[in-house]
Amino acid sequence: MKIAMAIGVAGIAGATLAASLSLAQDKGSAAAGIEQYRAALADGNPAELWEARGEGLWKEKRGPKKASLERCDLGLGPGVVKGAYTILPKYFPDTDKVEDLESRLVTCMVTLQGFTPEQAKKDPFGGPGKKVPMDALVAYVTSESRGMPMHVSLAHPKEKEAYELGREIFFYRGGSHDFGCTSCHGADGKRIRLQDLPNLTNPADARRAYSTWPAYRVSQGEVRSMQWRLNDCFRQQRFPELEFVSPASIALTLYLAKNADGAKFDAPAIKR
């Protein structure tokens, strides 16, 4: 509902702008068409299937220790899933590390279920004909924070350090094309082709973007996690491959989460 309203407002703003620019009339109607498409999609989100599968996996006895994840501490205490995603990434004393949701799930799969870290990290993202537990677990846990305000902490020195490293990574330009995150996400009101780009240094945009990941991607038929989002951005940035749950990925996630502070979490969402 709130999304539909936001889309409506954006649509009106877009239409006003279009009317004031010559040559932009057709672009305005194309953008309106895209918004209409998004609104239509929001009615039925296949991410629900991942959420249900994830809840089953959370409770299922798996791994060498034949244990479930029901005692996993996601930051609010063992077994507390409700609202846990709103405070991630955060510092965990037991690992002495800042962990995001995906890395924390890996930790629990290792400590509670007895998987090796390699096994727990082996299939981070689903693909055609391949459904992986990680996507489903991420969908389930995040869905339990829907409608709740996001707030990550920078109180611990390691959280502050990760935030600051994440910020530097955001502005780090390199590779064959001199791209950094900031190339596409550092200014207001920009597009690539017809795709609107959120300015992730602007709180309003950062909140809207961060609170709608993970998302079911219609074009891919998969629920995509924040780890996937960053991985694929760096691919297009012409960087080498960002390793799953790597320190840089977690630092960058914390930076983005902090910029989105106060957002009402609204995912798993649905995107083109």
Added chain:
Amino acid sequence: MNIRRLTILVLTVAAGCSTMPSQETTHTPSHAEVAALLKSSFKAKGQAGLDRLDQDEMQRLCSEVRADKPLAPDVAEKIVKAQAATLRYPPGSLLGDWKSGEKIAQTGVGMQYSDDPTHPSGGNCYACHQLAPHEMSYGTIGPSLYKFGALRGYTPEMQKYVYGKVYNPDAFSACSNMPRFGHMGILTEQQIKDVVALLMDPSSPVNK
């Protein structure tokens, strides 16, 4: 200049380390810290090796630009000068084939680890610029280039400017968002000439 900058960074790091955790002061991690973190977090894949994370001087200086820390005029001047020294113009006409230029402008592949390295790269101009009016799906990170040649005149000087700008935009404007297509070997000499034609040929749809 570099050494002075490095010294300042080192001092900042040292000061940051000696203070207690919950201080409000913002500590900027050193370039070495960030580079080390990246190296430990990425893996080489396909044609994208870890050397892609190594910054040249311009990339390093441009990474320091922030909303509250704009590029200093003297640094900008230094970058433009260094990048201008990389410009290489082929002999003869710089005007290629606008039809090939349009294909290059439409194509986004090239240099990603998921791309076939034996296949030519595109320029992906439409991702960021408006060009020919028939293409409605264009981005806005860069300025509109619609009627580029018609508005500026079809002169050899303007052809040379466009060739140079595509070859290395930072030779004209420091820390541009646009890739250095020639300098970094993304597009070939012929491809850049074709893109010049897309903007500068009177018969190109860009100028209709």
